[in-house]
Amino acid sequence: MTATICPPGTAVSGPCYPSSLSDEAWGIIQPVLPVRDLRKGGGVRKYGDRLVLDSIFYVLRSGCQWRMLPRDLMPWDAAHRWFTKWRRDGTWDRIHDALRRQVRIGAGRDPEPSAAVIDAQSIKTSEGGEARGFDAGKRTAGRKRHVIVDTMGLLLVVAVTSASVQDRAGGRTVLARLATDFRTVSLVWADGGYANFVDSTLLSWARDALGIIVEIVKRTDDVKGFKVLPRRWVVERSFGWLVRNRRLARDYERLTATSEAMIKVAMIRLGSVRRITGGARAGSLPR
Template sequence: MSKRSIRLPYPSDLSDQEWELIKPHIPIPNSNRGRKRVHSYQEILNGIFYLLRSGCAWRMLPHEFPPWKTVYYYFRLWRIDGVWERINAILRAELRTAYGRESEPSAAILDSQSVKTTETPGVRGYDAGKKTKGRKRHILVDTIGLLLMVVVHTADIQDRDGAKLVLEQVKGTFSRLQLVWADAGYSGKLIDWTKVVCGWVLEIVKRSDDVKGFKVLPHRWIVERTFAWLGRYRRLSKDYEGLTESSQALIYAAMIHIMVRRMAKIKPLCE
């Protein structure tokens, strides 16, 4: 009897249907050398998703999961190999298609979020606007709110400069992308830079001076909703990671968890 069959499930666990959606995209080593693997990839992913949702430390993973060193080993291996980004891209295209959209977006929304860091070693800076010492998460999402790209950098980098880090990585990746929406913090020279370097239109969605109080702005609410989705994962409440690459990988992993649950709900409708 497997370890998975004798333990009670956690809310963050993958169902068998959700696991079948991810399973084809998990890299399987070609070599037969070394000790035979004891723990299933499904349980390793369950450990990573538990950590994300609960906010616990690696060393505090419940003992029902594989040893924390094993879980962390695969998280790090898949981060280095770019597996998290690849699975995110595959599931995003499949989910967009399931929603009746083209697999690639023609428009996107850009925004950033400043979060505090902890005593964990690593780069950090001070965001004078948000009065936050830590890092910024710069994300680009499609019009459904699905993640296209994330770049984590120090919080002292201005939004316009941080945007270039994102857009330069996205350039050449999405052939249909033509339009990017952003708030007033990205206005100025970045508009011309985006047109010249990337070939896209950067459109600034401004708030009217006549409006008082809270106002939902066109397009911008989509990326804010994505940040709210990610906010359900307590490990992302602050940046606990020593490396910004690990921070990015956890954000991709959280979005994978979100997407695979949506796909499991709508897949029967698509068959």
């Protein structure tokens, strides 16, 4: 990506990239960043939070290797170190969740959702790394992203597994996390792949063990060709948001935990910040 010079008076002086935070976006994300604890060595550091985010967003958006981070941003090892630190200490989760609530409140919704949509996406991987397999149905060698989003398409839960893991098996994982983290959700829409006769207990298990109704949205037999299914297009759009970032067009990460964190970073940038600043349309389902 080509850099331009940041306007005078912005928080960062020097080159700006298309992936860099605007002043408006920075004003939204700054209040939800963790406060540094001076007693734990969290005082003044060499690189500010905005530069940390701009450097990580550059890797996400461009898809470059960490070692190829431009010299006018952070040193690559420092940027990678902060990305990993925030993954391990839950900072990415806290930023993501705070911004998601802000988007929902701004749209006139309750902070926590009552309904959601589940789906899975198979994605190719680079060589190496854990949890790689083959999805025979999609004919894809790599990993699978199991996600649950709210009715605005904002991420609630994500689990990255081998592509060989069946949607129903991955569905159990993310539904269990959903029940723990979002007790307000009582209804989840899914496609027919989650109700296959081989694992017909998934729907009853979700109802009896988790208190969640999984409603299957099926294509009617009399409809031919492509058709946007109600309740289903929201999660497809969320997958579209993810792959706009070249780092997520393929899974380059060695660890699945890193893949999950990178997905949350993408949703922070595209799903939440752009919604608040008006950079993305806020269409959603009426619930």
